[in-house]
Amino acid sequence: MARIFICAKQGTPAPVSFHFIAVVNGCVFAIEAKRPLFEPRTRVVALGEDENIGGHIEQVEHSALNRPQSAAAQIITLATMTSFAEQLLKRNEAYLEKGHRAIPLFTDLGFTPKKMIFSCIDARVNPIALLGLTDADEAVIVRTASGTPARNLNDIAAIDNLTTITELIVLKHTDCGATYMTEDQIRAHIRTHNADIDGQVLKDYAVGTTHDIVERTRQDVELIKSSPIVRKELRETVSGLLFDITTGKLTRIV
Ligand SMILES: [Zn+2]
Numbered sequence: 619m620a621r622i623f624i625c626a627k628q629g630t631p632a633p634v635s636f637h638f639i640a641v642v643n644g645c646v647f648a649i650e651a652k653r654p655l656f657e658p659r660t661r662v663v664a665l666g667e668d669e670n671i672g673g674h675i676e677q678v679e680h681s682a683l684n685r686p687q688s689a690a691a692q693i694i695t696l697a698t699m700t701s702f703a704e705q706l707l708k709r710n711e712a713y714l715e716k717g718h719r720a721i722p723l724f725t726d727l728g729f730t731p732k733k734m735i736f737s738c739i740d741a742r743v744n745p746i747a748l749l750g751l752t753d754a755d756e757a758v759i760v761r762t763a764s765g766t767p768a769r770n771l772n773d774i775a776a777i778d779n780l781t782t783i784t785e786l787i788v789l790k791h792t793d794c795g796a797t798y799m800t801e802d803q804i805r806a807h808i809r810t811h812n813a814d815i816d817g818q819v820l821k822d823y824a825v826g827t828t829h830d831i832v833e834r835t836r837q838d839v840e841l842i843k844s845s846p847i848v849r850k851e852l853r854e855t856v857s858g859l860l861f862d863i864t865t866g867k868l869t870r871i872v
Contacts, residue, residue: 737762765788767842790860857872
């Protein structure tokens with residue numbers, strides 16, 4: 619549900635039709651209304667998407683400034699806007715129509731060896747694309763804020779137990795969001811929105827912020843190397859790589 623305020627200069631003749639663009643839930647919607655301006659039940663459609671994705675105008679409120687038949691202030695309420703999750707379910711229907719090939723079960727694959735890559739959650743940095751990964755690489759990608767393995771050392775032991783991991787990679791990137799904030803700033807944000815939070819929980823909170831991404835890469839590699847729960851031989855396989863988002867070059871730090 620989204621409320622949008624639309625205003626035109628008082629006294630302006632009502633247009634025959636009105637095209638309007640709105641951004642709701644990160645999606646761009648096109649709204650086209652016939653005279654007189656917007657009407658309830660006017661359909662809104664996500665631009666560039668399936669026509670079934672969208673919603674409708676639920677309610678039109680005229681402001682005190684409005685005059686009959688004039689283009690003046692209106693507030694429209696967009697109802698049943700499709701969430702991103704619902705769009706993904708819709709896209710999956712299209713995916714299924716193209717034909718899905720069953721993914722082999724672990725028992726069919728014989729629990730084959732895997733590589734494991736820790737990468738940042740930053741949407742600009744897609745490890746599959748920038749590393750040219752293929753299915754043959756059998757890489758498990760764990761994406762965390764700043765790409766730190768600090769909170770996922772348990773995952774290494776679990777997957778290693780299942781498939782026997784052969785190599786670990788810590789992948790960092792330039793202009794990482796983790797360099798734009800401090801742990802204290804995030805703790806303050808948490809406290810602002812959770813006034814009754816336990817002090818120890820807040821004190822223990824850390825996400826891996828840094829002012830030096832190269833140094834942070836070394837620290838995260840060391841974190842794996844010194845982990846008592848990661849298999850000893852596996853600890854020695856870990857590399858730290860840095861991807862420059864401007865030049866596209868990948869550099870080994872460790
Ligand atoms: Zn990042």
